[in-house]
Amino acid sequence: MTDNRLPITDQNPLVIFMPAGRRGRVTPGQSLLEAARQVGVEIESICGGRLTCGKCKVVVEHGRFDKHAITSTADHLTPPGEDEVTLLQRLGENGACRLACSAYVTGDVLVFVPEESRAHKQVIRKSATERAIEVNPAIRQVYVEVDEAELGEHRGDWGRLQAALARQWQLTELTIDLLALRKLQERLRAGKWKVTVILWQDREVIDVLPGYHEGIYGLAVDIGSTTIAGHLCDLRTGAILATESTMNPQVAYGEDLMSRVSYAMTHKDGLEKMHTAVIETLNKLAARAVRESGLQSRDIHEMVVVGNTTMMHIFLGINPQELGGAPFALANREAMDVKARELGLRLHKAANVHILPAEAGHVGADNVAVLLAEEPYHQDEMMLIVDVGTNAEIVLGNRERLFSASSPTGPAFEGAQISYGMRAAPGAIERVRIDPETKIARFRVIGEERWSDAWPVGEAVLEAQPVHLAAGICGSGIIEVVAELFVVGILMPDGRFNPTMTDHSRMQWHGRKGAYILATAEQTANHQPILVTQDDVRNIQLAKAALYAGCKLLMQRVGVERVDRILLAGAFGSYIDPQYAMLLGLIPDCDLARVTAVGNAAGDGARIALLNREKRLEGQRVAKEVTYLETAVHPNFQDEFVAALHLPHARDPLPHLHGLLPEMDSHVQRTRSRRRNR
């Protein structure tokens, strides 16, 4: 917004964030959101300052605060523009609030960041599935005895090492990393000319260690839009030594991919900021993983990284702006190897980073990793793999044919664009059941084992374990509540709240727009009820329709009426109850026993590529063989999308839900016959 390069002096405005009490002087004209980042206060922002999400609400304190030696007034910020006023009104806020992204600092100011606006440290529950993978990594260690240097023999230490590797291991045409060469002489002598050589792809010497040495390790990382997950592996045994997850720090620059592409396009240093943020986060993640395993960062000799195409561009320091619009041109679709140090990664100094190839502009290395993990190309049955996230990737096929597509579902499934949405963190409602008779919900929150109807009330509270009250709704919670609302008849198949429910105690009505009280004021952390609004339902409908339509177009392309098997992948995918996914109409009809949540398949695929170099080549073959279907411009997309907006669907038969949707079945019949009669 402003030139941040001017020096900061005591004359610059002082900004203090409460209750953390963090403070700092900023360049006049910086937004409060930027100022917060600068002093290390994490404020929630989903849209990345585009005045869409309204998550970054803050309260400006007025008056003279002697303790802080500051006078704060609303005049010390630029006045709110029309867009901000509109959004704040829509959020039901009176004049006390500002949006941190749109309030620019002009003088000293003391700001209160309410609980709901604070970015939570996320609880991640990804875990790698145990799979049988042949351990044949891209790096290996060989022990070798080298001729001692002697006068009159001039091959040099590297020449002597090459000769020994050729003689004892039939390894020829090797190169040596400059940093390994720098240590070579010292290591050869320390080992009395007996050394252990670490080789990359039997091509490059990346380390020479004195004497006999055992132990090579690698890190497999999946950079998701929201979550970064890594497995530290022992490359001799294939064992996972540590699994670490962390939030993608780029979330601060925009929740969904397009917000980040836009951030990179509209901010001169936007790419640099997001690139540095992810690299620093990976360094911390790696440091945690090695610490936990009693190792050091320099013990990581190899890394495999997967992610969607935008994440991979930013990781490599490539501006993702071409992915922001048609024709969605990738900078590079091929697999790559890059020195970790070139990216600023603090692993072994000569470590390489392998990046899996992409399939198309919106189907990236993470999908190739999912393919490697699930191997639909080795199956006879027609398999549908849905990697649910902010951007959903869909694969359909078997050993004969393989198609992929991507659906921009948006962040609704991850709790964003939902009034009371939040990420899968403690306090998030993740499971919901609604009593068909009373229409009252009971729920379970993350961090609290008891369902809400088992929470102590009245006198019992004093004697009981304190309850972890509800703070919002996460992805699996929103799917369950919308599905349940529909099953019990509160929602109509078209997604409207049932107008006959006007008087129910759990319903609120604003004109013709209904809202359902999922949690009452007593059940929540901030003593405000948690609602599911009509807009929330609409957003879920849009997201699930995009996903369903994508699946449907792929099925049409392949020419199948139904699929044999469905895999729900992704961190969030593992927590979706397959039955609710189908009740909602997120996925096409399938035997529920054949719908499986497979967890972070992309992370598993990255691990596979880390453990087995042949699998990298397999990934490169598959990436080229899979046919990408551009669903968004497909002539049938609009029709399929509209039909899929209905709960669970306007016309597709869903035989495997028979009996589960008694009230729905008649609806569907009615709808279907109406459509046929037109």
Place this chain on the structure above:
Amino acid sequence: MTDNRLPITDQNPLVIFMPAGRRGRVTPGQSLLEAARQVGVEIESICGGRLTCGKCKVVVEHGRFDKHAITSTADHLTPPGEDEVTLLQRLGENGACRLACSAYVTGDVLVFVPEESRAHKQVIRKSATERAIEVNPAIRQVYVEVDEAELGEHRGDWGRLQAALARQWQLTELTIDLLALRKLQERLRAGKWKVTVILWQDREVIDVLPGYHEGIYGLAVDIGSTTIAGHLCDLRTGAILATESTMNPQVAYGEDLMSRVSYAMTHKDGLEKMHTAVIETLNKLAARAVRESGLQSRDIHEMVVVGNTTMMHIFLGINPQELGGAPFALANREAMDVKARELGLRLHKAANVHILPAEAGHVGADNVAVLLAEEPYHQDEMMLIVDVGTNAEIVLGNRERLFSASSPTGPAFEGAQISYGMRAAPGAIERVRIDPETKIARFRVIGEERWSDAWPVGEAVLEAQPVHLAAGICGSGIIEVVAELFVVGILMPDGRFNPTMTDHSRMQWHGRKGAYILATAEQTANHQPILVTQDDVRNIQLAKAALYAGCKLLMQRVGVERVDRILLAGAFGSYIDPQYAMLLGLIPDCDLARVTAVGNAAGDGARIALLNREKRLEGQRVAKEVTYLETAVHPNFQDEFVAALHLPHARDPLPHLHGLLPEMDSHVQRTRSRRRNR
């Protein structure tokens, strides 16, 4: 000496260097030499603090200096040790002086750096000889028209560029530098899908420029122990756009190679300091060269570096310590390519640096470059090439056989280890003639065209151009004065001053040790006479004997009695008068018309490797084919060395000097008959 990592505060000792007036606070225990470097004052140091050269004399000022708010006293330095006292006494200094390398700071001190101790900016007179070289560099630019990205086609921009390069230029299996990939999308679109690609070795894309673009440039550098010289070349025409030279900043850490090896071994950060110093100097040299040519650093797409093995180790950041003792093991003898950015070089961001191979522990890439420049392996005549420097490399051979050797001549030929020695800078005596009758010398100094006997004297001074008075003797001057002293009979064939010269006005005697007054007090800048001492003559004898003995052993190895041609290479080599070199007995007998100074042949060879990629391969073949002779441990070395100590030689006939050394001829006859009679 001390831990420099402690923070520097106002409590730390303040050191001020006059007359520059530079000041800084230092860690207690730092030497004045280190302190001077730290504040940017260049003090001459040849031995790198080993109490050998005595070049770093400074005067400590005593008293209270209000202007500087400092009280300075000798007590604010550690007292001189026995070695320092001895050296200062030998230098004829009374108590006022200290050696900056050995005086450690304990309190505030104000130090005067006399003119003679200040490191001069060197005048370099290397210049590339014009040679016909086929221009076929390792990089080239190709213009290419790339398919536009379109929806439904997923190759990615790099894939499309590869396809275009394969189609239009038959270039396949290419890689792309990460930094070029980062710019690829923007450049393709800026050029409307028409771009100029810069390729390295037809293997790696290092840059993509929008539209049609002409111009690729490279830098060829010879890192000498004392001098770094670089040619900026147009890689299309082969033309030299700029030639730049600068002093090797490592001179501050030791004049000769062994001093630097020792500095790297004895100082924890010694290698790092010397590596950084040379990299920074190369960056400045490159910046000057491009500025002079109207280009920018990013226009340098390729660099070739040659140097002796120690210089190449330090340049690559490899500790040269193994070169400090037998068996003189190189880290790497082979040619290498390294990304310039990996070394901290500021050229084009994806530029590669090519390093020529070495031959043996003490014959490095610079000698391979000399071979490339002079191509003895393509000659019928038996050619002797002597690359004179602090370390001399000698090559002998023709198209059938090729042998090399190195001789540690020491820095005497570059003016070091000589009482009044200095580098080839203004004021240095470079030419000397002694009248056979009067035995009085006339000389010429660098920066002054008139010989000393033509300098204005008395009244005439006022009307004449001011004379650039003598400040010391440089390499070619010392060779000429010693040779002339011998020719006119002042020096005996064994190197002693002629004892019959006791009463001559130009002679000084200290007991039996004579010294010759080359320049009188009136002819010098500091009004002290410039002497050639007995020790100076001994040092020159040692150096020339090492060189001659090396040549002789090579000739024995090859089995020739005489050579057909002699080339004197090296920056210093170009200024040696071949006749004086032979009169002194520096080189074996040869037709004087066949002895040529070829200038910086190593720099020329680097330029050849820059301009022609095939020549790199030729260099790799030759480096392996040449047979290195370890002269220092050769059984005949001692005998040849002792015989070569004589002026010009104790026993070898030198027919081509017949008539030039009338007085010598009888000497030699006498010596020779004595030896035969024993």
